[in-house]
Amino acid sequence: MVLKKYNINPDLALERQKCTFDIEEIINIFDGGKEKTSQRRKIEDVVLKSGLCHDDVPEECMSLKERYENAVRKSCFFSKLMKTELQEITGIEDFETPAIRRIADALFKDISPFLLHLGMFVPTIIGQCTSEQLMIWLPKALDLQIIGGYAQTELGHGTFIRGLETTATYDADTEEFVLHTPTLTAHKWWAGGLGKTINHCIVVAQLYTKGVCYGTHLFMVQIRDLDTHMPLPGIKVGEIGPRMGFSSADNGFLGFNNFRIPRNNMLMKHAQVQKDGTYVKPARHGKLTYQTMVFVRVTLVNEAAFNLSKAVTIAVRYSAVRRQSEMRPNEPEPQILDYPTQQHKLFIGIATAHAFQLTANWLWNTFKSVLSDMKKGDVGTLPELHALSSCLKAVCTSDAALLIEQCRYACGGHGYMLSSNLPYIYSFVAATRTYEGDYTILLLQTARFLVKAWEQAEAGKTVTPTVSYISRSLKGEKNSWRSTDEGIIKSFQAVAAGKIALCVKSIRDRMKSGLDYEDAWLLTTVQLVDAAEAHCRSVILETYCNEVRRLTKSSSDNVKIVMHQLVTLYLSYWTLQRTGDLLRYSSISEKDIDFMQRQYEELLQHIRPNAVALVDAFDLRDEILHSSLGAYDGRVYERLMEQAENNPMNAEPVNQSFHKYIKPLLQGKL
Ligand SMILES: CCCCCCCCCCCCCCCCC/C=C/C(=O)SCCNC(=O)CCNC(=O)[C@H](O)C(C)(C)COP(=O)(O)OP(=O)(O)OC[C@H]1O[C@@H](n2cnc3c(N)ncnc32)[C@H](O)[C@@H]1OP(=O)(O)O
Numbered sequence: 001m002v003l004k005k006y007n008i009n010p011d012l013a014l015e016r017q018k019c020t021f022d023i024e025e026i027i028n029i030f031d032g033g034k035e036k037t038s039q040r041r042k043i044e045d046v047v048l049k050s051g052l053c054h055d056d057v058p059e060e061c062m063s064l065k066e067r068y069e070n071a072v073r074k075s076c077f078f079s080k081l082m083k084t085e086l087q088e089i090t091g092i093e094d095f096e097t098p099a100i101r102r103i104a105d106a107l108f109k110d111i112s113p114f115l116l117h118l119g120m121f122v123p124t125i126i127g128q129c130t131s132e133q134l135m136i137w138l139p140k141a142l143d144l145q146i147i148g149g150y151a152q153t154e155l156g157h158g159t160f161i162r163g164l165e166t167t168a169t170y171d172a173d174t175e176e177f178v179l180h181t182p183t184l185t186a187h188k189w190w191a192g193g194l195g196k197t198i199n200h201c202i203v204v205a206q207l208y209t210k211g212v213c214y215g216t217h218l219f220m221v222q223i224r225d226l227d228t229h230m231p232l233p234g235i236k237v238g239e240i241g242p243r244m245g246f247s248s249a250d251n252g253f254l255g256f257n258n259f260r261i262p263r264n265n266m267l268m269k270h271a272q273v274q275k276d277g278t279y280v281k282p283a284r285h286g287k288l289t290y291q292t293m294v295f296v297r298v299t300l301v302n303e304a305a306f307n308l309s310k311a312v313t314i315a316v317r318y319s320a321v322r323r324q325s326e327m328r329p330n331e332p333e334p335q336i337l338d339y340p341t342q343q344h345k346l347f348i349g350i351a352t353a354h355a356f357q358l359t360a361n362w363l364w365n366t367f368k369s370v371l372s373d374m375k376k377g378d379v380g381t382l383p384e385l386h387a388l389s390s391c392l393k394a395v396c397t398s399d400a401a402l403l404i405e406q407c408r409y410a411c412g413g414h415g416y417m418l419s420s421n422l423p424y425i426y427s428f429v430a431a432t433r434t435y436e437g438d439y440t441i442l443l444l445q446t447a448r449f450l451v452k453a454w455e456q457a458e459a460g461k462t463v464t465p466t467v468s469y470i471s472r473s474l475k476g477e478k479n480s481w482r483s484t485d486e487g488i489i490k491s492f493q494a495v496a497a498g499k500i501a502l503c504v505k506s507i508r509d510r511m512k513s514g515l516d517y518e519d520a521w522l523l524t525t526v527q528l529v530d531a532a533e534a535h536c537r538s539v540i541l542e543t544y545c546n547e548v549r550r551l552t553k554s555s556s557d558n559v560k561i562v563m564h565q566l567v568t569l570y571l572s573y574w575t576l577q578r579t580g581d582l583l584r585y586s587s588i589s590e591k592d593i594d595f596m597q598r599q600y601e602e603l604l605q606h607i608r609p610n611a612v613a614l615v616d617a618f619d620l621r622d623e624i625l626h627s628s629l630g631a632y633d634g635r636v637y638e639r640l641m642e643q644a645e646n647n648p649m650n651a652e653p654v655n656q657s658f659h660k661y662i663k664p665l666l667q668g669k670l
């Protein structure tokens with residue numbers, strides 16, 4: 001759609017005059033410096049000027065097939081642009097740049113069918129191939145001579161990878177693997193891009209050699225002819241059908257009928273099958289084939305932050321423009337943003353977007369540092385990364401989905417319109433809570449790490465920094481509540497320690513009563529999930545505070561003030577959400593809770609004048625927001641009417657169904 005130009009809505013113009021800080025300063029902080037802001041804007045200019053974002057009809061008015069075809073068209077031209085003009089700006093192969101991710105949303109209101117190519121296929125090649133394999137596949141994948149996906153999940157199993165049924169049996173005579181789908185439930189299911197788009201695929205299958213099963217391994221498989229795009233003989237492939245979102249991503253199914261691939265197509269960086277069929281197991285860690293999932297979990301924290309920032313920008317701008325009800329008789333209707341309950345719904349969204357973005361950046365740096373340790377042969381930091389990425393992925397995607405839905409509630413009926421973009425943002429983020437490891441499953445992985453850390457600390461061993469609070473708790477350090485940043489973080493750590501202690505006790509008590517470890521663990525899983533969530537909260541709170549302090553060291557006083565107001569709002573909000581836990585595990589009193597409630601309500605008032613400026617500081621262009629409610633100019637009603645008038649349903653004054661059905665019904669002739 002071409003965005004019509006309007007003058008700024010007067011309410012929104014006034015809001016911007018109230019701003020107390022330099023928006024550009026905050027933009028630079030989140031981009032990582034002035035230079036990065038300028039590079040990002042250059043990238044956005046190039047993409048927006050390319051004309052690629054244009055749709056003749058709104059995406060939501062297209063059929064599923066049209067949406068898919070439109071998304072393929074855009075993905076191809078966008079890929080070409082990335083290889084040419086964008087590469088000149090970003091530097092060769094710098095696909096890591098968050099700017100590319102951001103501007104991709106200007107093209108795809110839903111998502112690109114190439115998402116898995118960049119998001120999982122290329123990262124798997126990088127992380128799982130030997131250097132010889134890398135030289136064969138990486139240049140082709142980066143150059144889009146081959147397009148790939150990641151097919152792990154099957155119809156019968158997603159969570160439990162060890163239960164996957166697809167087999168890859170080595171045939172030493174021909175030096176090939178035979179891929180086979182032995183049952184209905186063994187069909188690969190869900191892989192993005194698999195339905196219609198990709199010609200190659202990373203397939204996760206149970207490896208058999210010399211009659212022994214060695215568990216799941218990764219294989220590079222060509223599934224379609226590069227010229228005709230027809231499925232290769234022995235391959236059954238297609239689209240799984242309409243779903244809540246991901247409509248243009250052609251999620252697919254895949255079955256193999258004794259399909260042969262060369263031995264070299266097993267990704268052999270960590271484990272190998274030699275020509276004679278001898279299996280060589282990974283030298284360092286048994287779960288290195290799960291590395292791409294860890295990578296994606298790390299990036300999903302960023303996705304949670306980015307998508308929440310879009311939703312809250314839309315809802316705050318709308319709330320500054322929307323007037324409803326009256327506060328006092330005969331007074332003009334106020335902006336709905338003036339209602340404290342509306343501020344309560346929205347300002348936590350702004351603070352959470354900051355908290356998640358800074359946590360995502362921190363997690364990304366942690367990931368890079370663990371990768372560099374692993375390159376040197378040290379896998380000692382991997383368990384902590386796995387525990388951190390698991391709980392942060394679970395909690396951030398889950399919180400973001402809830403807060404995005406809250407943004408929709410905050411926009412009343414108009415938030416329900418697809419043109420608000422809130423339903424799209426929600427359905428995308430809702431899926432992130434499930435894929436790449438369901439919420440509960442990932443928290444249970446973190447819980448395993450926490451229980452182990454508890455046992456290590458009990459044995460007097462040093463534990464990793466993110467769980468050092470366990471050692472303090474075991475030393476008998478009592479928590480005394482203080483309503484400062486550090487004080488609140490310590491109390492949240494005391495909550496996490498208290499919950500982990502109870503889990504350990506429950507497991508031990510259950511074992512004393514005769515249960516084996518597995519049953520004792522199983523019966524404690526409700527508490528274990530809760531403990532892992534509490535641990536994750538303490539990590540987010542601490543990271544957010546530390547990062548704001550570090551990043552605003554040389555900022556102006558006004559930026560320091562407003563960024564810190566949001567930190568305090570976040571800490572107060574979570575204190576009030578978790579009073580039960582804090583009363584149980586810290587020394588917080590009712591008086592302290594009253595104080596926190598008052599502080600929270602005062603903060604809403606302090607933040608109110610800067611609310612619009614704070615969402616402007618996410619620097620999200622209208623073309624990325626795609627929202628009739630959230631455009632920079634605030635011309636909500638004009639855009640809603642414009643979109644209604646453009647609705648293809650209004651192209652003809654009388655729909656043919658009137659003549660076919662309604663009229664005969666009215667006339668008793670049906
Ligand atoms: C032109 C286009 C432009 C577009 C631009 C876009 C740019 C890119 C944007 C990027 C966004 C990316 C989006 C990508 C979209 C993705 C779509 C979705 C994909 C998928 O969902 S793929 C499938 C994912 N599946 C899962 O996540 C399954 C979850 N299950 C598991 O992970 C495991 O089964 C398990 C962990 C739950 C259990 O595994 P297992 O039984 O094997 O292990 P145990 O529980 O017995 O544990 C044993 C020990 O191993 C440790 N462990 C487990 N996992 C790991 C790990 N990953 N790393 C390290 N260690 C691990 C356990 O902790 C255990 O350790 P312990 O010491 O013994 O306790």
Ligand SMILES: Cc1cc2nc3c(=O)[nH]c(=O)nc-3n(C[C@H](O)[C@H](O)[C@H](O)COP(=O)(O)OP(=O)(O)OC[C@H]3O[C@@H](n4cnc5c(N)ncnc54)[C@H](O)[C@@H]3O)c2cc1C
Pocket residue numbers: 116150151152153156157158159160189190191192246251431434435436437438439440441
């Ligand atoms: C939009 C979308 C895109 C996807 N893209 C891909 C892709 O590209 N490639 C790919 O391979 N896969 C993909 N997936 C699949 C995805 O990874 C899985 O759906 C996900 O990992 C969850 O697994 P599941 O469906 O087997 O759920 P299940 O494991 O069946 O979960 C169902 C419920 O059972 C619970 N449960 C399961 N096991 C346990 C347990 N041990 N303890 C307690 N509770 C348990 C879960 O918590 C959940 O509540 C995609 C999924 C979606 C929705």
